[in-house]
Amino acid sequence: MNLYFLVEGKRTERKVYPAWLKHLLPELQQVQNYDEVNKNNYYLFSAEGYPSIIYDPLPNAIADINANGKYNYFVVCLDAEENTVRCIQQEIYDFLTAEKIQMGNTQLVVIIQNRCIETWFLGNTKIYSRQPQSKSLLDYTRYYDISVNCPELMGKYDKFNTHAQFHEAYLKELFRAKNINYSKKNPGDVLKLYYLEQLLKRIEDQSSHLPSFQNFINFCNIIKSKLNS
Structure with missing residues (x-):
């Protein structure tokens, strides 16, 4: 199981996600270069923010993923800011469709931090x-x-x-x-x-609260179950 994380922030997210992944998915080990993944690894790249993350780092990351061939999931994490979660998600999907970018066997997961982390x-x-x-x-x-x-x-x-x-x-x-x-x-x-x-x-106490955070946790639970199966 290998994951590629593309996060929006150069400061906060590049520290928070690795720290949280150690707690949530300790089976995964971080690598420093995208081509170092082997088994149960993840690579994290931090971009320069929205909207540039969609139109430059995103296609570059997919090119690296396709060239490597070992990634199961491509996880894109960015802020909703003044937009809606659905609007940001649709912008990503529309860009990939317009550019005819294919993910191969790697599954795309979009995590929108609403409104920010x-x-x-x-x-x-x-x-x-x-x-x-x-x-x-x-x-x-x-x-x-x-x-x-x-x-x-x-x-x-x-x-x-x-x-x-x-x-x-x-x-x-x-x-x-x-x-x-x-x-x-x-x-x-x-x-x-x-x-x-x-x-x-x-x-857990308030099931309607923090729905975008719940999306991240639900994704981690899916990965956890696959790692333990």
């Missing part, structure tokens, strides 16, 4: 402050209480240009209230098992 991180209710002290966090909580409501459905607070900017700012305020640092360059605690376990608990 920080939105997923907001699913950990343990980082929520019951009595926010900072004005910003109090304002954010009054606008949308992520401890009760699905983070993926949260809108955009007025002073921010995009949903992703607001979701990241909300996360940082929650972390700051717990004396924890977070940055895209240094995601910190989100890499740890306890943090991932809280996200898994969230979707």
Whole structure:
């Protein structure tokens, strides 16, 4: 079983996915070059963001996959940002169709982080402050209480240009209230098992929450079952 991951972020995703895969799929070992895969390996390449990831790294990755011939899955992970999950997925499929790009025996899996990967991180209710002290966090909580409501459905607070900017700012305020640092360059605690376990608990307790994160977890469960069969 070999997987090729193409992720959007140069900083956060290239650290988060390997850390989480160690927890979720410890049977898989990461390789540093795409042509080093043999058995139960994965390769991860981080691109420069949307939309360039679709029109340059995506076809290049497929060319490498087809030339190698050992990959079972090609997993593309990117943010929805201001678009819908379906819109981003369709853009990828339309591009592949228009360019007549074939995947051969490798299965394409598209994971859309809705709205961004920080939105997923907001699913950990343990980082929520019951009595926010900072004005910003109090304002954010009054606008949308992520401890009760699905983070993926949260809108955009007025002073921010995009949903992703607001979701990241909300996360940082929650972390700051717990004396924890977070940055895209240094995601910190989100890499740890306890943090991932809280996200898994969230979707177990609230089956309608974090649906795009659930897609990632469901995919990992499929791979787990194949590895153990």
